[in-house]
Amino acid sequence: EIVLTQSPGTLSLSPGERVTISCRTSQSVNIYLAWYQHRPGQAPRLLIYGASSRASGIPDRFSGNGSGTDFTLTISRLEPEDFAVFYCQQYGTSPYTFGQGTKLEIK
Amino acid sequence: QLQESGPGLVKPSETLSLTCSVSGPSVSTSGYYWAWIRQPPGKGLEWIGKIYYSGMTYYNPSLKSRGTISIDMSKNQISLNLRSVTAADTAIYFCARQQDYYDSTGYYRADFDYWGRGTLVTVSS
Numbered sequence: 001e002i003v004l005t006q007s008p009g010t011l012s013l014s015p016g017e018r019v020t021i022s023c024r025t026s027q028s029v030n031i032y033l034a035w036y037q038h039r040p041g042q043a044p045r046l047l048i049y050g051a052s053s054r055a056s057g058i059p060d061r062f063s064g065n066g067s068g069t070d071f072t073l074t075i076s077r078l079e080p081e082d083f084a085v086f087y088c089q090q091y092g093t094s095p096y097t098f099g100q101g102t103k104l105e106i107k
Numbered sequence: 108q109l110q111e112s113g114p115g116l117v118k119p120s121e122t123l124s125l126t127c128s129v130s131g132p133s134v135s136t137s138g139y140y141w142a143w144i145r146q147p148p149g150k151g152l153e154w155i156g157k158i159y160y161s162g163m164t165y166y167n168p169s170l171k172s173r174g175t176i177s178i179d180m181s182k183n184q185i186s187l188n189l190r191s192v193t194a195a196d197t198a199i200y201f202c203a204r205q206q207d208y209y210d211s212t213g214y215y216r217a218d219f220d221y222w223g224r225g226t227l228v229t230v231s232s
Contacts, residue, residue, distance in 0.1 A: 043225075
């Protein structure tokens with residue numbers, strides 16, 4: 001199966017700052033990569049699909065980039081509600097797999 | 108909305124049974140699978156498997172054929188049965204809708220666009 005490695009594991013930032021999270025896949029997934037936000041006790045939320053397409057209702061401060069094996073999720077200006085755990089997921093090959101998560105916490 | 112339900116505690120070697128009640132979208136809508144995903148404590152997310160309204164299913168080989176996903180269109184529900192559970196099956200279990208179509212740019216979508224909040228299942232005697 002394809003292994004996804006996210007970095008960093010944890011980030012401590014302040015509202016208004018810019019953040020970039022990395023996701024590397026063990027083999028090429030073309031652009032078949034999605035990003036999710038998960039706040040504790042809530043349902044995970046789809047942010048990005050197809051590596052760079054924003055899902056419905058997602059603010060434009062969220063952007064995704066990459067193809068092949070290297071991908072990034074960028075939040076241009078952090079809002080208080082953005083602090084959560086973020087996961088990447090590949091759907092290029094079954095079984096579909098996720099990264100281990102990046103926790104974004106308030107500094 | 109998706110809502111998972113089922114026992115919070117299951118004994119080792121028994122069968123874990125969960126239900127996902129879907130309100131809003133119909134589970135019989137073409138272009139979407141309905142999936143189960145789990146997250147063991149302190150670990151990442153693991154895709155368990157998916158089902159189409161036709162009954163077609165796909166599973167993660169890591170389950171070693173212990174899992175069965177079914178669909179009840181009359182109740183707009185999907186279910187998961189996981190047999191012969193061990194402590195390693197302790198996790199938060201999520202149900203989610205998984206896309207299954209080619210978008211306007213010609214690229215395939217198989218991301219998860221709607222999720223439930225999850226339900227914690229502990230395997231312990």
